[in-house]
Amino acid sequence: MEAEVTYWQEFKKGIIAQNPLLVLMVGLCSALAVSNRFENGIFMGVAASFVLVFSNIIISSIRKWIPGQIRIPIFIVVIASFVTIVDLVMKAYFPPVYERLGVWIPLIVVNCMILARAEGFASKKTVVRSALDGLGIGLGYTLVLLVMGFIREVLGTGKLVVFEKTVFSLGFFNPPLIFIMFPGAFLTFGVIMAVLNRYEAGKKK
Amino acid sequence: MSEPYRYFLIFLGAVLVYNIILIRFIALCPLIGVSTKVETSIGMAMSVLFVMTMATTVSWIAWNYILEPLGVGEFLYIPAFILIIAALVQFVEMVIKKVSTPLYRAMGIYLPLITTNCAVLAAATEAVKPGFLKLNVPYHFGLLEAIIYTVGVALGFGIIIIMFACIRERLETSPVPHSFRGAPIAFMTATLLSLAFMGFANLLGL
Numbered sequence: 001m002e003a004e005v006t007y008w009q010e011f012k013k014g015i016i017a018q019n020p021l022l023v024l025m026v027g028l029c030s031a032l033a034v035s036n037r038f039e040n041g042i043f044m045g046v047a048a049s050f051v052l053v054f055s056n057i058i059i060s061s062i063r064k065w066i067p068g069q070i071r072i073p074i075f076i077v078v079i080a081s082f083v084t085i086v087d088l089v090m091k092a093y094f095p096p097v098y099e100r101l102g103v104w105i106p107l108i109v110v111n112c113m114i115l116a117r118a119e120g121f122a123s124k125k126t127v128v129r130s131a132l133d134g135l136g137i138g139l140g141y142t143l144v145l146l147v148m149g150f151i152r153e154v155l156g157t158g159k160l161v162v163f164e165k166t167v168f169s170l171g172f173f174n175p176p177l178i179f180i181m182f183p184g185a186f187l188t189f190g191v192i193m194a195v196l197n198r199y200e201a202g203k204k205k
Numbered sequence: 206m207s208e209p210y211r212y213f214l215i216f217l218g219a220v221l222v223y224n225i226i227l228i229r230f231i232a233l234c235p236l237i238g239v240s241t242k243v244e245t246s247i248g249m250a251m252s253v254l255f256v257m258t259m260a261t262t263v264s265w266i267a268w269n270y271i272l273e274p275l276g277v278g279e280f281l282y283i284p285a286f287i288l289i290i291a292a293l294v295q296f297v298e299m300v301i302k303k304v305s306t307p308l309y310r311a312m313g314i315y316l317p318l319i320t321t322n323c324a325v326l327a328a329a330t331e332a333v334k335p336g337f338l339k340l341n342v343p344y345h346f347g348l349l350e351a352i353i354y355t356v357g358v359a360l361g362f363g364i365i366i367i368m369f370a371c372i373r374e375r376l377e378t379s380p381v382p383h384s385f386r387g388a389p390i391a392f393m394t395a396t397l398l399s400l401a402f403m404g405f406a407n408l409l410g411l
Contacts, residue, residue, distance in 0.1 A: 025237065025388060029323055033230035073291055080284035087283065103231075103327055103337045106283050110323045112234055182228050183399040190385075190392030198384040 010129050014136025021144045022188075022196055027113030030104050031145055032185040038153045039162050042144035043097050047090070047105065049138025051082040052114050053131055056122040060130035063123045075118040076109065083109045096205045113141065144192075151188050156180030206343070212353050212411060214342045220356025222408055223340065225324055226365045226400040236366060237391055239318075245368065246370035250363030252316055255295060257325050261355040264329040265348050278334070281398070286329050286340045294319055328358045348389035365400065 018024055022029050030048070034040040048123030058078050066074050070076055087105050090098045096188075098105065107112065122130040154160055159169035178184050206213075225231045240246045264286050272278035272285060298316045301309045319325060331338045332351035338344060344354075372394050381390050 021344050026234065028237065028252055029230050032233060061246040073288065076287050076291060077284055080287055084280060084283050088280070106330055106337075107231070107327055109287050109324050119227060140292070178400075182230070182403065183396045185230065186392045186396040186399055190396065192388045193392065194382075194384040194389040197386075197389065201384065 011132040013134040014140040019140040032068035035148035036180045038149040041149035045142025052138045053134035055079045056130040114181040152179045216357040220361040221405045224361045227402045240370040243370045246366045254359040258358045268333045
């Protein structure tokens with residue numbers, strides 16, 4: 001069974017079949033909080049994927065020496081080191097983004113998504129597989145973030161602004177602000193999940 | 206602004222105006238995952254209140270007496286705080302198991318979950334390390350303020366999670382469209398609750 005899973009499948013499953021947000025339902029908090037703008041999704045996605053890939057690599061390469069009882073603290077320390085790197089890099093090079101994402105950067109460390117991958121995948125599989133898994137899951141996370149950010153920003157402000165450039169602007173309607181505010185996040189995510197459920201149900205028939 | 210009034214505002218802000226779940230989206234996993242029964246929600250809320258207050262207190266001591274004087278706070282605060290929380294949770298679990306069996310039965314199973322509950326780390330980081338707190342009240346990062354803020358955050362968490370469980374128990378028996386069963390309808394509920402909580406914005410100038 002194990003040998004039949006190709007590297008490509010290892011990578012691919014994170015995007016749809018085991019999408020961290022929509023299917024596994026881990027790492028929700030950060031996704032809902034930062035998806036009020038498309039641009040935030042890019043930064044948060046890259047940050048989380050970076051931590052995911054590198055913590056997966058490290059944990060998988062030391063997996064044989066980790067004693068079972070204290071594995072969780074070890075995972076957390078590894079993850080925390082990479083989060084610190086992201087934290088300091090962002091603070092130094094992207095201060096406005098850092099300001100907007102705020103407490104969410106340190107909170108990547110308790111993002112259940114990353115710990116779940118470390119515990120459930122990286123601590124059992126080889127380095128290459130873990131890296132691909134991290135990449136796939138990170139990409140799945142980023143994609144949902146981007147879709148949500150796109151929907152919320154376009155509906156909530158009537159235009160899409162990426163890196164201070166307006167990509168397009170819908171001038172014809174009065175945007176309901178609610179979409180970039182708090183309830184909009186829950187609403188958008190709930191509807192996306194419902195649509196996906198519907199799609200899955202339709203496929204089974 | 207008198208001191209007690211300022212403390213009151215910090216508390217009120219943490220509970221209602223900047224509610225940790227509905228307004229700031231922290232700790233959604235327990236909201237969706239745990240709050241299906243009122244009883245479990247109450248257990249979870251109590252454990253969070255207990256652990257969160259202790260975590261902030263210990264983090265405050267670590268920040269002010271160890272990390273900050275040594276000048277390493279900026280680099281080490283993430284691993285330091287998360288390890289404090291993890292160790293604390295483990296310790297609390299052992300103490301409760303030894304001291305009180307009923308309490309352990311009520312809280313025990315939630316304790317391991319709390320380590321990865323982002324609310325605890327968030328509250329500790331905001332209350333202790335300058336630069337993250339967004340509250341429209343003067344805040345000086347004293348120990349008392351940090352504790353008041355944390356208790357407020359934990360109560361805000363508890364209120365919502367219990368309220369949410371009550372609604373979800375009713376939802377179990379309601380006719381919900383098929384695609385919305387389970388998590389999606391929970392998110393719809395959260396939308397409406399969050400809408401209601403937005404009404405607290407600007408309360409007493411917060």
